[in-house]
Amino acid sequence: MSFPLLRVxxxxxxxxxxxxxxxxxHGVSLDVPARSQVALxxxxxxxxxxxxxxxxxxxxxxxxxxxxxxxxxxxxxxxxMPEKERLKLRGTAMSMVFQDPMSSLNPVFTIxxxxxxxxKYADRRLGRVRSSRDRMQRVYDTLAQVRMRDPExxxxxxPIELSGGMRQRVLIAMALLSExxxxxxxxxxxxxxxxxxxxxxxxxxxLVEARGLALLMITHNLGVVRETCNSVxxxxxxxxxxxxxxxALFEAPTHxxxxxxxxxxxxxxxxxxxxxxxxxx
Amino acid sequence: MTGTxxxxxxARRLSNAxxxxxxxxxxxxxxxxxxxxxxxxxxxxxxxxITPYPEHVGAVVNFRARxxxxxxxxxxxxxxxxxxxxxxxxxxMRISLLLAFVVLGTAVPIGTILGLLAGYFGGWVETVIxxxxxxxxxxxxxxxxxxxxxxxxxxxxxxLLAIAALWWTWHTRLIYAITRQIRTQEFIEAAETLGAxxxxxxxxxxxxNCVSAIAVKTSLDCGFVILVGASLSFLGLxxxxxxxxxxxxxxxxxxxxxxFWWESVLPGLAILFVALGFNLLGDGLRDLFDVQEVR
Amino acid sequence: MEFLLFLLRRVAWxxxxxxxxxxxxxxxxxxxxxxxxxxxxxxxASVEQVEQLRETLGFNQPLIQQYGIYVAGLxxxxxxxxxxxxxxxxxxIRQTFAATFELVLSTxxxxxxxxxxxxxxxxxxxxxxxxxxxxxxxxxxxxTPSFFLALLLQILAGYVLHILPTTGRLPPGxxxxxxxxxxxxxxxxxxxxxxxxxxxxRYLLLPSIAxxxxxxxxxxxxxxxxxxxxxxxxxxxxxxxxxxxxxxRVFKYMLRPSFVPPLTILxxxxxxxxxxxxxxxxxxxxxxxxxxxxxxxxxxxLNAIMGVVIVSGVFFVLxxxxxxVLTGIVxxxxxxxxxx
Numbered sequence: 001m002s003f004p005l006l007r008v009x010x011x012x013x014x015x016x017x018x019x020x021x022x023x024x025x026h027g028v029s030l031d032v033p034a035r036s037q038v039a040l041x042x043x044x045x046x047x048x049x050x051x052x053x054x055x056x057x058x059x060x061x062x063x064x065x066x067x068x069x070x071x072x073x074x075x076x077x078x079x080x081m082p083e084k085e086r087l088k089l090r091g092t093a094m095s096m097v098f099q100d101p102m103s104s105l106n107p108v109f110t111i112x113x114x115x116x117x118x119x120k121y122a123d124r125r126l127g128r129v130r131s132s133r134d135r136m137q138r139v140y141d142t143l144a145q146v147r148m149r150d151p152e153x154x155x156x157x158x159p160i161e162l163s164g165g166m167r168q169r170v171l172i173a174m175a176l177l178s179e180x181x182x183x184x185x186x187x188x189x190x191x192x193x194x195x196x197x198x199x200x201x202x203x204x205x206x207l208v209e210a211r212g213l214a215l216l217m218i219t220h221n222l223g224v225v226r227e228t229c230n231s232v233x234x235x236x237x238x239x240x241x242x243x244x245x246x247x248a249l250f251e252a253p254t255h256x257x258x259x260x261x262x263x264x265x266x267x268x269x270x271x272x273x274x275x276x277x278x279x280x281x
Numbered sequence: 282m283t284g285t286x287x288x289x290x291x292a293r294r295l296s297n298a299x300x301x302x303x304x305x306x307x308x309x310x311x312x313x314x315x316x317x318x319x320x321x322x323x324x325x326x327x328x329x330x331i332t333p334y335p336e337h338v339g340a341v342v343n344f345r346a347r348x349x350x351x352x353x354x355x356x357x358x359x360x361x362x363x364x365x366x367x368x369x370x371x372x373x374m375r376i377s378l379l380l381a382f383v384v385l386g387t388a389v390p391i392g393t394i395l396g397l398l399a400g401y402f403g404g405w406v407e408t409v410i411x412x413x414x415x416x417x418x419x420x421x422x423x424x425x426x427x428x429x430x431x432x433x434x435x436x437x438x439x440x441l442l443a444i445a446a447l448w449w450t451w452h453t454r455l456i457y458a459i460t461r462q463i464r465t466q467e468f469i470e471a472a473e474t475l476g477a478x479x480x481x482x483x484x485x486x487x488x489x490n491c492v493s494a495i496a497v498k499t500s501l502d503c504g505f506v507i508l509v510g511a512s513l514s515f516l517g518l519x520x521x522x523x524x525x526x527x528x529x530x531x532x533x534x535x536x537x538x539x540x541f542w543w544e545s546v547l548p549g550l551a552i553l554f555v556a557l558g559f560n561l562l563g564d565g566l567r568d569l570f571d572v573q574e575v576r
Numbered sequence: 577m578e579f580l581l582f583l584l585r586r587v588a589w590x591x592x593x594x595x596x597x598x599x600x601x602x603x604x605x606x607x608x609x610x611x612x613x614x615x616x617x618x619x620x621a622s623v624e625q626v627e628q629l630r631e632t633l634g635f636n637q638p639l640i641q642q643y644g645i646y647v648a649g650l651x652x653x654x655x656x657x658x659x660x661x662x663x664x665x666x667x668x669i670r671q672t673f674a675a676t677f678e679l680v681l682s683t684x685x686x687x688x689x690x691x692x693x694x695x696x697x698x699x700x701x702x703x704x705x706x707x708x709x710x711x712x713x714x715x716x717x718x719x720t721p722s723f724f725l726a727l728l729l730q731i732l733a734g735y736v737l738h739i740l741p742t743t744g745r746l747p748p749g750x751x752x753x754x755x756x757x758x759x760x761x762x763x764x765x766x767x768x769x770x771x772x773x774x775x776x777x778r779y780l781l782l783p784s785i786a787x788x789x790x791x792x793x794x795x796x797x798x799x800x801x802x803x804x805x806x807x808x809x810x811x812x813x814x815x816x817x818x819x820x821x822x823x824x825r826v827f828k829y830m831l832r833p834s835f836v837p838p839l840t841i842l843x844x845x846x847x848x849x850x851x852x853x854x855x856x857x858x859x860x861x862x863x864x865x866x867x868x869x870x871x872x873x874x875x876x877x878l879n880a881i882m883g884v885v886i887v888s889g890v891f892f893v894l895x896x897x898x899x900x901v902l903t904g905i906v907x908x909x910x911x912x913x914x915x916x
Contacts, residue, residue: 056817091819098817104810108833108907117828118818125819158908174818415589416596418844419892423851424869424885428604431873431881508721509848512855515723516870528723535727535859539735549724556719564715 003075005214006032006055006094006182011069013050016062024050025238027069032182037208037215039225039246041261042235051235052184052218056096057086073182092122095175097185097204101167101192105159111170112155115139115177122178142173147203165196172204182214190221201227222261226250234258304569311565314500317558325375332368340523348541358543360534366544369525370551376519376526377555380437380510381503384445389499392452393491397483399453400460410453417450422509430518437520440513444506455498455575459491493570501563501575504556511552527552579904579911586900590893597889598650602643605882606635655886656879660872665883669865673887674758675745676853676864681759682784683849684842687791692838694792695799696831702804710796717793722852726786726859733782743861745779746772783860787852791845795838802834809833835906843899850888 013025025047032038042048053059055071057078071078073094078086098104106114116135123130130138136155143151146169159167168189175183188204189197205228208215217229225232225246232249234242234257242255253259305311329335333356343363351358357366399410426443433439463469464487472486513519514528522529527548534545567575630636637645649656655665698710734742745760746752752772754763761780764772806812807830815825854866861867865884872880904911 058813058816087819091817096814096817098810098814100810104814106811106814106829106833107909109829117820117824121820121824122818158912160909160912174814412592413596416593416600418847419593419597419889419896420600420885421847421851421888421892423848423854424888427854427869427873428601428881428885431876431878432604504719508719509851511721512723512852515721515855516858517874528721531721531724531727538727539731542731545727549721549727552721552724553716553719556721557715560715560719 003072004031004033005074006216007072008051008055009070009072011051011054011071012067013054013059013064014067015064023067023238024064025054028235028238028240030233030240030243032214032216034181034214035212036231037205037217037229039217039219039229039232040235041219041222041225041232043220043261046235047238048218048220048235049186050238052096052186052216055216056094056184057090088125091118092126092178093180094182094184095178095180097175097183097188098171099186099188099190101164101171104171105167107159110156110158111143111162112136112139115142115155115170115174118174119177126178138177142177143170145176145207146170146173148173164192165200168192168196168200169203172200172207176207176211180213182216183208184216184218186218187220187224188217190219198227204228220261222250222264234261301569305565308565308568310561311569314558314561314563314565317554318562321374321555321558322378324371325378328371328375332365332371334365334368337364337368338372338523338525348537348544350541351543351547357547358541360530360544361537361541366530366547369530370527370548373525373527373530373548374551374555376437376524377507377510377552380441381506381559383441384448384506384510385499385502387445388448389452389495389502392449393456393488393495395449396453396456397460397487397491400457401464401479401483401487407457411457414450414453414457417447418454420447422447423512426509426513427516427518430513436518440510440518444509444513448502448506451502452495452498455494456491459494460487463487463490493566494572494575497563497567497570497572497575499563500559500566502559504559504563507552507556507559578913582904582910583900586897590897593893594890597886597893598647599643601882601885601889602646604885605878606639606642606646650886655883658872658880658883659877660875660880665880668868668880669883669887672863672865672868674754675862676857676866678759678761678780679783679787679853679857679862679864680849682761682780683787683791683853686784686788687795687842688838690788691792691795692799692831694796695838696803696826698796698800699803699807700826707800710800714793714797717789720789721855722786722790723855723859725789726783726856729782729786730859740782741779742782745863746775747779750775783856783862786859787849787856790852791842791849794841794845798838798841799834802837803830806830806834832906836903836910839899839903839906843896846892846895847888850891 008028008030011025011028012023014021014023016022028047028051030038030040030051040048040051050059050064053064054066055078059066066079070080073089076085078089105111109117116132116139119130119135119138122128123135139155140151143154148154148166148169154162154166154170159170162170168191172188185204189200192200201224204215207213215229217225219225222232230246232242232244232246233240234249234255236257242249242253242258249258250262253262324331341362341364343359346355346359346363347361349355349359349363355365355367357370360366360369395410395414399407422444425447426440429439429443430436469482469486472482477486510519511528511531514526515532517529517532519528520526530548531545531552534541534543534548537544563575566572635642653666655669657663658665658668661668694710694713698707701707730742733740741747750772752760752764752769754760756763756766760776761773764770764776812825812830815829820829850866853864854870856862857864857866858870865887869881869884872884
């Protein structure tokens with residue numbers, strides 16, 4: 001078996017507040033092979049966001065502390081590599097789609113400004129030279145790729161001039177600006193209405209498949225997982241309690257917690273279990 | 282049943298008071314501020330007993346001891362007619378505190394009531410009160426006091442009047458903002474549904490929720506009123522000589538700078554000290570009560 | 577478009593405040609106890625003289641009509657005649673206002689140039705030593721009376737260190753007339769007189785620092801809390817995830833959205849800034865409007881005093897209009913929706 005693009009190995013972390021140390025991750029291990037879509041599922045407080053932040057290098061230390069384990073990206077340990085090396089990866093090789101389209105865009109800058117700035121510093125980190133005109137072209141192209149009808153108008157707009165769905169697409173476009181291999185998505189679209197969320201997920205899935213990206217999807221909603229991912233890790237109280245291929249896991253969940261998560265997924269058909277109802281391909 | 286259900290409530294209230302006290306005592310800003318304020322108030326109250334030369338408050342002249350530097354006999358030195366500056370500073374503090382208490386004693390209740398009315402009733406009541414507030418905010422209290430002093434006569438009472446006539450606006454704005462937030466909350470709706478009187482809602486439901494904000498704001502304001510008052514007397518519009526006043530003392534001493542620096546610097550530091558105490562106390566209370574509305 | 581409406585609303589508000597101001601001042605000048613005519617002529621004037629002046633000033637007409645005459649005068653820029661200088665008050669104020677304006681401008685510049693970085697540093701190192709230092713600076717600058725700080729600066733920089741001049745706007749021997757804007761530093765630059773510019777700056781420095789301290793402390797505090805607010809927003813975090821350098825993230829992505837509260841506070845504090853200018857100008861013999869006001873008040877020069885009060889109020893209102901426009905430029909939410 002080849003080494004996966006991202007491997008989290010035996011990761012443990014704790015938080016210290018008011019002099020009390022609370023462990024939040026207990027030996028979490030997960031693999032995201034290249035070109036595959038993996039979900040990390042759990043309810044709020046299960047530790048999935050901490051895991052995500054640890055991978056992205058966004059954990060504030062203190063109060064957080066990684067007590068043991070390793071995070072390998074393309075074979076190199078992110079936790080031991082020099083900060084400078086790591087900065088080169090963040091926002092370029094590995095990128096992130098933020099969850100809340102209302103608060104994740106800076107309200108006082110235009111979309112064009114925010115996207116061009118991201119690209120500018122990504123270029124600088126990678127030692128790429130690009131004129132500001134080319135940079136704007138790249139911004140428009142990326143906005144077009146997330147199916148914005150009028151990219152130049154969207155680019156000129158401020159966040160408050162866009163709808164929630166449009167802002168979420170801008171957030172996806174931001175993550176795709178640079179040539180990314182790994183995309184980490186934090187519950188994309190949960191702040192939107194169901195129809196828009198479905199469109200966003202479809203868009204994300206199409207883009208990931210078309211570009212051959214690896215996707216790590218952080219979510220509490222197994223329904224989302226079934227639509228977008230081929231394997232699943234279920235997390236509870238800082239421990240991975242179950243993992244497997246999506247279909248197999250839905251077919252025969254072994255852990256009670258997974259079963260309760262599956263039961264929590266709203267469904268239209270009358271079947272008692274997903275295993276017994278027809279699943280769309 | 283009632284007896285047993287009251288007991289834990291009582292215990293909770295006690296432990297709340299204890300928690301508040303604990304958090305207060307762990308907040309150095311609040312503790313230092315409270316200590317300074319307490320020292321100033323006590324000194325002002327017992328001025329005749331703690332000052333070495335209480336007779337120097339009046340128009341006493343002692344030319345042989347003029348312009349003495351600080352020493353064991355005269356802690357803060359003496360002024361140009363030989364009066365003990367320490368004594369006069371303590372008495373001056375009296376005037377400053379009196380000024381703050383009188384101004385805020387009138388401005389805070391008026392400002393609070395107007396803020397409650399504007400915030401709760403809305404409509405034309407709100408429009409009238411808040412527009413008047415806007416107008417009053419445009420006038421610098423110091424300039425206004427100058428104008429009033431010019432028309433009437435330059436003395437403490439008129440200055441007080443002028444400051445109080447503008448100061449209520451800050452409290453109105455604060456209480457208005459809080460009341461507007463509270464008005465939409467469910468316990469107000471519940472009280473309205475139960476047929477509570479407007480008076481009850483304003484003063485028994487909303488007002489208690491403003492108390493901590495008022496306390497913080499008032500404490501901070503004490504310091505600022507003292508500063509404005511001192512500026513007025515520095516300009517010669519405060520209490521008239523020979524009664525000691527900190528601002529007047531700084532102004533008079535300024536004529537003898539830099540050789541006899543203590544004559545203006547020490548009374549000036551006294552103003553700073555009082556204002557610092559109230560400011561630290563207000564700052565500490567803001568942290569303690571977690572009132573973000575007061576800036 | 578929305579912003580235009582927002583501005584129109586603010587202009588209407590300003591007009592309303594100005595109207596209110598004129599009423600308040602009219603009441604102080606005419607309706608309060610004390611006889612302005614007697615005040616103007618002094619205690620030795622005869623009854624006939626008083627009656628005659630009363631007639632010429634229209635004081636025998638009903639109050640409403642008097643108010644009408646008064647406002648009509650204001651609208652023409654007529655503030656009456658000063659008893660002290662025997663010049664029209666409007667002229668006196670025009671001559672002195674430029675000095676005050678220059679002082680206030682440089683004060684605001686200093687307050688922002690020092691206050692904002694202090695606030696940013698405090699927020700960046702929250703609860704660590706820079707935060708505590710800024711907190712101490714902010715508290716002390718808020719509680720030090722301006723006149724006292726002015727005196728201290730005068731002793732320290734003027735008498736002890738002999739590094740800066742302590743009175744006036746320019747050295748007595750230097751011939752220069754600020755004939756374009758009235759601001760010495762600006763006019764010196766326009767005339768290409770660098771020597772005058774630097775002299776002017778040297779004279780401006782101490783009074784500006786004395787006046788700026790209180791506002792600077794406020795701005796530092798507000799910038800701090802507003803930066804802390806913004807730093808907990810997702811968009812501040814997003815900058816990190818996209819690998820944007822810390823410097824750009826703090827000074828571009830976080831500072832600009834944090835910038836409206838300090839501007840707002842400046843607007844609110846502007847009245848007390850003008851008030852403090854009075855004492856600071858007096859200490860430094862700065863030939864501004866405030867010094868003029870204080871001089872005339874001690875002389876009971878009623879027209880001059882009311883003129884100063886009115887101009888102070890108008891200054892406040894206009895400054896707040898400018899600040900409103902600035903907030904719209906800084907924050908598109910205000911520009912587009914007319915609010916935040």
